[in-house]
Amino acid sequence: MSISVKVMKRPEAGRTSYMRATLRGMSLTLRHLVRPRSVTLEYPEEQPDLHPRWRGTHRMEVHADGRPKCVACGLCPTVCPANCIRLVGGEDDQGNRYPIVYEIDEFRCIFCGMCQEVCPVEAIHVGQHFENAEYTRDRFVYDLDRLMEQDHPVTDLWDPSDPRSE
Amino acid sequence: MRTVTLTIDSAEVTVPKGTSLLQAAEGLGIEVPHYCYHPGLTAPAQCRICLVEVEGAPKLQPSCVTMAEDGQVVRTDSDAALRMRKGVLEFYLVNHPLDCPICDMSGECMLQDYVFDEGREKGRSREPKRVFGRDDFGGDVLYYGDRCVMCTRCVRFMDEVARDSRLTVVERGSRAVIDTFFEEGLEGSPFAGNVVDICPVGALVSKDFLHKARAWDLDHTPSVCTSCSQGCNIELHTRDNLVQRLKPRANHEVNGHWMCDYGRANYEWYNRAGRLEEPSSGRGGKRRGGDWKSALEHLFVRLVELAGTEVRVVGSPSASVEALGALLALAEAAGGAASGVFRSRRAESEDPMPGFPLLVRRRDLAANVDGARLLGFERVGDDEAAGGLEEVAAHDGIVVVLGDELADQSADFGGEAALYVYMGHFDSPAAGNADFVLPITTAAEEEGTFVNAQGRVQRYWQGLQPLGAARPAWLVLGALAGALMGGGTPASAAKAFAALAAAHAPLEGLSHEALGELGVALAAEAAHG
Numbered sequence: 001m002s003i004s005v006k007v008m009k010r011p012e013a014g015r016t017s018y019m020r021a022t023l024r025g026m027s028l029t030l031r032h033l034v035r036p037r038s039v040t041l042e043y044p045e046e047q048p049d050l051h052p053r054w055r056g057t058h059r060m061e062v063h064a065d066g067r068p069k070c071v072a073c074g075l076c077p078t079v080c081p082a083n084c085i086r087l088v089g090g091e092d093d094q095g096n097r098y099p100i101v102y103e104i105d106e107f108r109c110i111f112c113g114m115c116q117e118v119c120p121v122e123a124i125h126v127g128q129h130f131e132n133a134e135y136t137r138d139r140f141v142y143d144l145d146r147l148m149e150q151d152h153p154v155t156d157l158w159d160p161s162d163p164r165s166e
Numbered sequence: 167m168r169t170v171t172l173t174i175d176s177a178e179v180t181v182p183k184g185t186s187l188l189q190a191a192e193g194l195g196i197e198v199p200h201y202c203y204h205p206g207l208t209a210p211a212q213c214r215i216c217l218v219e220v221e222g223a224p225k226l227q228p229s230c231v232t233m234a235e236d237g238q239v240v241r242t243d244s245d246a247a248l249r250m251r252k253g254v255l256e257f258y259l260v261n262h263p264l265d266c267p268i269c270d271m272s273g274e275c276m277l278q279d280y281v282f283d284e285g286r287e288k289g290r291s292r293e294p295k296r297v298f299g300r301d302d303f304g305g306d307v308l309y310y311g312d313r314c315v316m317c318t319r320c321v322r323f324m325d326e327v328a329r330d331s332r333l334t335v336v337e338r339g340s341r342a343v344i345d346t347f348f349e350e351g352l353e354g355s356p357f358a359g360n361v362v363d364i365c366p367v368g369a370l371v372s373k374d375f376l377h378k379a380r381a382w383d384l385d386h387t388p389s390v391c392t393s394c395s396q397g398c399n400i401e402l403h404t405r406d407n408l409v410q411r412l413k414p415r416a417n418h419e420v421n422g423h424w425m426c427d428y429g430r431a432n433y434e435w436y437n438r439a440g441r442l443e444e445p446s447s448g449r450g451g452k453r454r455g456g457d458w459k460s461a462l463e464h465l466f467v468r469l470v471e472l473a474g475t476e477v478r479v480v481g482s483p484s485a486s487v488e489a490l491g492a493l494l495a496l497a498e499a500a501g502g503a504a505s506g507v508f509r510s511r512r513a514e515s516e517d518p519m520p521g522f523p524l525l526v527r528r529r530d531l532a533a534n535v536d537g538a539r540l541l542g543f544e545r546v547g548d549d550e551a552a553g554g555l556e557e558v559a560a561h562d563g564i565v566v567v568l569g570d571e572l573a574d575q576s577a578d579f580g581g582e583a584a585l586y587v588y589m590g591h592f593d594s595p596a597a598g599n600a601d602f603v604l605p606i607t608t609a610a611e612e613e614g615t616f617v618n619a620q621g622r623v624q625r626y627w628q629g630l631q632p633l634g635a636a637r638p639a640w641l642v643l644g645a646l647a648g649a650l651m652g653g654g655t656p657a658s659a660a661k662a663f664a665a666l667a668a669a670h671a672p673l674e675g676l677s678h679e680a681l682g683e684l685g686v687a688l689a690a691e692a693a694h695g
Contacts, residue, residue: 073267074380089377095300097268097377120267 052156055111056129058104059154060147061122067092068148069123072099076115076124084108085115102144106132117157125154172238187229187240188216198242199251199280201317201366203230205416206423206522207326213317215254215280219244226250248284255285261295261340263312271368273381277315298343303333304351305358306373306427311343314369320344320361327424328357329520344369356517356527359427363413372411374431379403379410387629388415388683390616392484392609393429394513395530397618399684400425402433402610402629409436409610409630417684420622422522429527435608436630441591442605443634449586450598458635462642465602466649468585469500475563475584479506480555481543482569483532485639486614487623487673488659489606490534490541491666492643493568499650500564508538509547509554509570528619533609537617540672540688555579568639569606572596589639605636612638613659615681617688624685625678 072089298311517527546554575596580586
């Protein structure tokens, strides 16, 4: 197959007037000066509306008595494509299986939301949250207590029976 | 042997007379679901999940007890069989808690598998489930009554194989549970751990393994139990470069489907911290860490300088045949006599499995006692693996210690030696005088072979990455012996074994490939000669 080259016609220098284009641009600028259309969000005074399926940093749901809902089944570290979840299971004094260690490295996380999708007890969620700045890198490894403290809204994941979230 | 020919799922198969339909189908690679049937136990045909359609029979037949007959036409996947099995599975799930996320069996559970393959998508039961909670059966065994499918494999195992009837079914119908007779339960039974393996669901679980790892997360490596000279075939289940548990591997010549609790519990030493991690040289306070290249070069130079000096070697009954063979080859190359000593712990008595007499917890509590004897090592010391090394300790020639931790020896050990080489997993006070301390791998970190008490040569495979710079003993010793003799370094454990088999008559004709996963028995006179 031969390669065809499309030759673009360009205005020739010295034979084309830019006056018309300049005037059109100036008129647009003038129009905005008179009737401004604001697109700038005055963050942080104004907060953006996040999409219902926005996937941000995680949150662990808790029972009414303050225990984490997680049962340490091991599905989220297994499904996690970024391998960012560390889980060590154990048993509490009432004989319930619970996570002794549950850590998510938010730097490593790719926010795919598969951990939330796979969770059989709806414990781990990705959240509608994006303000995560910290002073040190190690603060981005969220441990169980930190995940349970998070109180931002959680993400609605894609529902195959309701693909448009209606 | 009389054989019968029958058709299963439109494939024709010829099997010995007396084979059940389930086993015949297994030979064709067709798995018929089953709970109560286990190849090592009798089949009571009570779980009703292995029903198949046999042409001419008025009803579906339980394939585990229906014997194959000439001209039979069997359908394991006919509409009637599938419908019936679906119904049976629905009944199993009426009271099952469906707690797979917190169940230790999840991932290797036969109820999970069959329901996923053939069961209903959604249950129709509206009634509340009956709840039993869990029961401590003693020993290493926990019982979750809610998950039980009443296959009674555990009851039959204790009756038929352990011959120690400690379990039974109490109550009837939906209230039926497995229970123990007395307070002690399974405590003290040397084989009770097997009921956890044969439980098809998560009803019987190991306390030791509880919540430790998920079954689907474990890597399985075929190996040989190192706890006694029976050499039960096992699987190492590993994760995060640690051995998480041991499971028996079927070998009908050695251990059937079973292993003893002593061997099953004895795996923590693979994961023990404080191992030797780098080769070092220099006596006492002058000991310096280094790399293998310089350590082996210096050791080689010393061996050449001392050529012709008398060599005393101390082997270990836990070292592989390859390692012990290489140790003798090195001793020979360095100019000494090709014989050595080893010490091993011995139990007071043997512990045979009553229903499977081939499996015996042997007196020798190390895997390769018979391999060491076969190669010409002599056992010294007492039953606690102590003493017997006075001559070696005061030897003024070359002393090589492989794998023996010298726990009972004083810091003077090898003080007179012209050259003292200590190779082991752990450092020892008696290694203080060693000119070279070389770290070697454990049986979980290397390939090799053991010879068991029946004279059976069995292979084990590498399941873990070696710790630090630890290397297999056959490699280290083989490299030195090769350099001294001009033969070169063995490239693999298989090559090391092949060289050994060529030099030692009892092993003649054997190779790693010929040993396979199940091992080969040596001729009786060779094994005990």
